[in-house]
Structures are given as C-alpha cells and as structure tokens.
Amino acid sequence: xxxxxxxxxALSVPEGENLVLNCSFTDSAIYNLQWFRxxxxxxxxxxxxxxxxxxxxxxxxxxxxxxxxxxxSTLYIAASQPGDSATYLCASTGxxxxxxxxxxxxTKLSVKP
Amino acid sequence: NAGVTQTxxxxxxxxxxxxxxxxxxxxxxxxxxxxxxxxxxxxxxxHYSVGAGITDQGEVPNGYNVxxxxxxDFPLRLLSAAPSQTSVYFCASSTTGVPRTYFGPGxxxxxx
Numbered sequence: 001x002x003x004x005x006x007x008x009x010a011l012s013v014p015e016g017e018n019l020v021l022n023c024s025f026t027d028s029a030i031y032n033l034q035w036f037r038x039x040x041x042x043x044x045x046x047x048x049x050x051x052x053x054x055x056x057x058x059x060x061x062x063x064x065x066x067x068x069x070x071x072x073s074t075l076y077i078a079a080s081q082p083g084d085s086a087t088y089l090c091a092s093t094g095x096x097x098x099x100x101x102x103x104x105x106x107t108k109l110s111v112k113p
Numbered sequence: 114n115a116g117v118t119q120t121x122x123x124x125x126x127x128x129x130x131x132x133x134x135x136x137x138x139x140x141x142x143x144x145x146x147x148x149x150x151x152x153x154x155x156x157x158x159x160h161y162s163v164g165a166g167i168t169d170q171g172e173v174p175n176g177y178n179v180x181x182x183x184x185x186d187f188p189l190r191l192l193s194a195a196p197s198q199t200s201v202y203f204c205a206s207s208t209t210g211v212p213r214t215y216f217g218p219g220x221x222x223x224x225x
Binding site: 042094 | 158169209212218
C-alpha cells in the first residue's frame with residue numbers, strides 16, 4: 001500500500017529565502033504526483049502535476065521534481081513571500097484508479113515579513 | 114466555469130440522523146471522489162467514481178453511500194451519523210487526459 005510522507009511538518013522562514021519541501025513515497029509505480037496548497041479553512045488548490053514520464057514541472061517561482069527510483073519529490077519555492085504561507089500537501093496516485101490520491105500530512109509553511 | 118461546488122458549507126447533525134452532502138462539477142470530468150480530512154490523519158479517500166453509473170469504495174467507506182447518475186453530480190450520503198464522522202469533507206474531480214485534481218471548498222460537519 002502506498003504511503004506518502006512529508007518532512008518537515010512545519011517550517012518558518014524569513015521573507016526572500018529560497019526553500020525546499022520534501023515528499024517521499026513507498027511505491028514507485030505511480031501515474032503522477034501532485035503538489036497542493038491549502039489555506040486555513042479552504043479547499044485544496046493544485047499547484048503542479050508531474051506525470052510519471054516527467055522529471056520536473058515549473059510554474060512561476062515554484063519548481064517540483066520527481067525521482068521515482070528513489071521515491072522522492074521536492075517542491076522548491078524561490079524568493080518566498082508572506083503570501084506563500086499555507087500548508088503544502090503532496091499526493092501520489094493510489095490504488096483502484098489513477099484518479100485516487102494518497103496524501104502526505106503536509107508541511108505548514110510560515111513566511112515572516 | 115464554477116469548478117467544483119459543494120453544499121452545505123457547514124452542518125451540525127445529531128447522532129443517528131442522515132443527510133446528503135452535495136457535490137457538482139461543470140468541467141465534464143469523468144472522475145469524481147470524496148475525501149475526509151481529520152487532524153493528524155490527513156486526507157483519506159471515502160468513495161470514488163470513474164464515470165456515470167460506476168462507483169467504488171476508497172480507504173474509509175463505512176457509514177457512507179454514493180451514487181453517480183450524471184457526469185456532473187456525485188452526492189455523499191451519511192446513513193446514520195456518528196460522532197466519528199465529524200470531519201471536513203472535500204469533493205474532487207479530474208479528467209484522464211491531464212489528471213490535475215480540482216477540489217471543492219469543503220463541508221465542515223459536526224455530529225453531536
């Protein structure tokens with residue numbers, strides 16, 4: 001059964017710092033991996049989707065990489081801003097359907113002005 | 114496009130009551146699913162559907178029913194509410210082409 005782990009559980013950084021969030025998964029036979037952002041009391045917003053044949057995806061200041069052989073993904077945030085403060089979740093595909101997601105418990109990021 | 118919509122936003126039930134959480138999407142997505150989010154447990158899959166008329170169980174299906182009569186709608190029914198079903202419920206949808214997943218805003222349910 002796929003398990004997804006995110007380290008650290010919480011992270012506090014000063015504004016402007018570059019940072020990396022980590023995600024690991026136990027089963028390398030995945031269809032894709034997604035990174036989500038969740039603001040308090042809100043739903044999840046998909047930030048980046050990396051399909052199994054891809055190594056990385058970029059959107060603005062965000063870059064996500066995928067290494068299936070080692071079971072790891074990273075989310076790189078450049079020049080962090082207070083507006084980046086949120087919980088970041090990674091999810092890999094689970095069993096039954098490629099639409100089924102197995103989530104990590106998230107990293108709560110706080111960017112201090 | 115409205116995306117994925119959920120109603121109600123908040124609900125309080127007494128133990129033993131039943132109710133239906135509504136979910137609709139206007140993106141013509143084949144795949145729809147329900148998750149619950151609990152502190153310390155993360156998000157867990159309850160039920161999912163790969164198309165109209167097809168549903169299947171996820172990780173935590175007990176106490177919940179679903180049906181999918183149209184592509185757009187995927188309601189979640191609580192048969193007899195229990196305090197253990199106090200949670201935040203999210204509906205999600207995606208397509209097989211580029212399976213980026215879209216989530217609704219959630220329903221916060223409290224069972225007393």
